[in-house]
Amino acid sequence: MREDFIRIEPAKSLALYSRDLREHSGTRIRALRYREVLCATLLLGGSFIPIAFAQAPDASSAAETITTDRPAVTDSSAVVPRGVFQAENGVLDTGNQGRNTFDFPETSIRVGAGQTTELRFTAPDFYQDFGNPAGRSGLGDLALGIKEQLPSVGGFQSAAVITLSLPTGAAGISSHGYDPSFQLPWSHPLSSNWTAAGMLSVYTPTQNGSHTVVGESAFLVDRQLTKPWDAFVEYVGDSPQAGGPRHLLHVGTAYKITPQQQLDLHVGVGLSAAAVDHFVGIGYSFRFRMAGR
Numbered sequence: 001m002r003e004d005f006i007r008i009e010p011a012k013s014l015a016l017y018s019r020d021l022r023e024h025s026g027t028r029i030r031a032l033r034y035r036e037v038l039c040a041t042l043l044l045g046g047s048f049i050p051i052a053f054a055q056a057p058d059a060s061s062a063a064e065t066i067t068t069d070r071p072a073v074t075d076s077s078a079v080v081p082r083g084v085f086q087a088e089n090g091v092l093d094t095g096n097q098g099r100n101t102f103d104f105p106e107t108s109i110r111v112g113a114g115q116t117t118e119l120r121f122t123a124p125d126f127y128q129d130f131g132n133p134a135g136r137s138g139l140g141d142l143a144l145g146i147k148e149q150l151p152s153v154g155g156f157q158s159a160a161v162i163t164l165s166l167p168t169g170a171a172g173i174s175s176h177g178y179d180p181s182f183q184l185p186w187s188h189p190l191s192s193n194w195t196a197a198g199m200l201s202v203y204t205p206t207q208n209g210s211h212t213v214v215g216e217s218a219f220l221v222d223r224q225l226t227k228p229w230d231a232f233v234e235y236v237g238d239s240p241q242a243g244g245p246r247h248l249l250h251v252g253t254a255y256k257i258t259p260q261q262q263l264d265l266h267v268g269v270g271l272s273a274a275a276v277d278h279f280v281g282i283g284y285s286f287r288f289r290m291a292g293r
Contacts, residue, residue, distance in 0.1 A: 012208030071252040071266035074199040075185040077157040080112040090283030096276040158186040177206025193224045214274035228256035247271035
């Protein structure tokens with residue numbers, strides 16, 4: 001039920017989706033025809049799906065059901081099991097002040113490295129701006145991270161995530177800095193079908209050559225509709241050092257087409273002047289157990 005749909009390059013955060021997109025992401029985008037971007041997306045998606053089906057384990061190992069960070073801003077409070085490779089991917093279209101920003105593949109690679117530890121790699125996103133005469137395009141920064149499962153307390157499951165964004169993106173898109181961030185996702189079952197969850201985050205994006213601090217909180221309620229299908233409603237807000245607060249209302253759903261493959265759909269609307277007008281995204285995630293593990 002989780003997603004990586006809002007991110008400071010490349011970690012999730014409301015900061016990318018402010019009224020002035022370039023102020024927070026440094027995004028400069030070169031004009032490309034829409035059909036070229038669409039074709040690239042279809043080719044990319046087509047490359048993931050055969051891999052997932054080719055690596056899909058048999059029924060004897062299907063007990064490990066996929067749990068993803070997408071499509072919510074709130075990350076999953078669980079780590080990927082040891083020896084498991086998981087890839088989460090998506091496409092996002094954001095509308096703001098009459099223009100649209102399209103980004104993909106939103107790829108997050110998660111690998112179970114121990115009983116309570118996972119290693120994380122966030123691939124650079126490609127950004128394309130539409131509806132803007134000065135629209136440009138390019139790749140953002142990549143990020144490396146680690147996630148550690150914390151002991152359960154009073155029925156609350158939680159984890160700690162530390163991420164470092166590296167300045168590998170295009171000259172007009174990269175933050176040109178090494179930007180650490182910290183997330184503390186948690187969850188608590190309310191009943192057999194209802195779950196409450198949230199996440200506290202601190203981001204330190206580089207702006208104008210120096211680090212700024214952004215604090216963010218997210219809270220969601222998730223409903224298990226059927227065994228493979230769930231839906232959620234989520235509130236996200238952040239408080240940057242400069243500019244007004246950003247608030248979003250976010251709803252989404254995820255469906256497990258197999259125990260180890262998931263499709264998702266999510267929609268959000270801005271609730272404050274500094275937030276974006278709206279966004280919509282779709283995603284596909286899969287996992288498999290690596291050989292010899």
